Amino acid sequence: MDRKQFISLTGLTGFSTLAGGLFNRCSNPVDIENQNGPARIRFEKYKLDLWHDWTITRGTATYKENVFVYYERDGITGVGEAGHMTAAGQDADQTILALGKLIPLYKESPPFQYFDLPEKVNQIMPGPVPAKAALDMALMDWIGKKINLPLYKYFGLNPGSNIKTSFSIGRDTPEIMKQKVKEAAPYHILKIKLTNQNDEEVVQTIRSVTDKPIRVDINEGWTDKEEALRKIEWMAQNGVELIEQPMPVQMLDETAWLKDRSPIPIVADEAVHISSDVVHISEAYDGINIKLMKSGGLVEAYKMCILARVLGLDIMIGCMTESSVAISAAVQLQPFARWLDLDGNLLVRNDPFHGAEFEDGHWN
Numbered sequence: 001m002d003r004k005q006f007i008s009l010t011g012l013t014g015f016s017t018l019a020g021g022l023f024n025r026c027s028n029p030v031d032i033e034n035q036n037g038p039a040r041i042r043f044e045k046y047k048l049d050l051w052h053d054w055t056i057t058r059g060t061a062t063y064k065e066n067v068f069v070y071y072e073r074d075g076i077t078g079v080g081e082a083g084h085m086t087a088a089g090q091d092a093d094q095t096i097l098a099l100g101k102l103i104p105l106y107k108e109s110p111p112f113q114y115f116d117l118p119e120k121v122n123q124i125m126p127g128p129v130p131a132k133a134a135l136d137m138a139l140m141d142w143i144g145k146k147i148n149l150p151l152y153k154y155f156g157l158n159p160g161s162n163i164k165t166s167f168s169i170g171r172d173t174p175e176i177m178k179q180k181v182k183e184a185a186p187y188h189i190l191k192i193k194l195t196n197q198n199d200e201e202v203v204q205t206i207r208s209v210t211d212k213p214i215r216v217d218i219n220e221g222w223t224d225k226e227e228a229l230r231k232i233e234w235m236a237q238n239g240v241e242l243i244e245q246p247m248p249v250q251m252l253d254e255t256a257w258l259k260d261r262s263p264i265p266i267v268a269d270e271a272v273h274i275s276s277d278v279v280h281i282s283e284a285y286d287g288i289n290i291k292l293m294k295s296g297g298l299v300e301a302y303k304m305c306i307l308a309r310v311l312g313l314d315i316m317i318g319c320m321t322e323s324s325v326a327i328s329a330a331v332q333l334q335p336f337a338r339w340l341d342l343d344g345n346l347l348v349r350n351d352p353f354h355g356a357e358f359e360d361g362h363w364n
């Protein structure tokens, strides 16, 4: 059994075919030209119960509602998932509406001619839409299962060394944050979100109870480049190893100024969704955070990885709150990454799938 198989299904459907790794079926090669008829595609909402309440500006959530998509053809089922950025107003109902518009394209497209699908999808529906990611993931899982090969192998990637993932510590009172750091003992790197209020204090609170590397995500919160540089220099001296999206997306020149002076890498998140964004921002950042829910799936994310390599940008693979389906899909691109931020399914109590295995801070 290969360690990086995409997804093994349990629970939801009772279907137990695995994505490949077995090389004993050469006598039955896949005919990629002759796939029978249109695919059958179905979907369902699913409530992912969280271990800890998730506090956002509009209130506290105890669960996340994601949508699973099933792509069936030739007796094989691929699974995809849509997770939602609630702060951007996304939800499961919107995903279902979007699926209604996009499913006909996926139903009729020959499965092995997937390369141009993201472009066609973006013509129908521009912008970051989680339904795109769910369909793409389901198709790519189907392909992995059809050819009996994990996708990272299909993409020609060397699994290489296992990179440790960061684990996010939610913003809270100092005492609760310290408690969360203790509970995060299995994780080797911590990530915290700063809001431009008491930033150094928050880092100091975390630093007072751990010497683990810290990554900070500003979510566009800093608008004064001189002040931002002072904060970054202070943070670098306090064991912060990278800064994610320090300034608003449109402040590209100021971000480039900051990048040229920062002692630690500056990584784009909100500024980069799809491959065309990578070229646009490449001079202003040291790296990019690629998330399947932003890119619209694995095919576009793979293109982004290649483009980032060509442009000399480092790669972070990130996620939303997601089950093992989307996390295992993202793990397929791990060989490209310098940094991993894949903790989405570790926040979930009732993950209905099994996929990549988490062990000693990294994904197998």
Ligand code: MG
Binding pocket: 217, 219, 244, 245, 269, 270
């Ligand atoms: Mg971010």
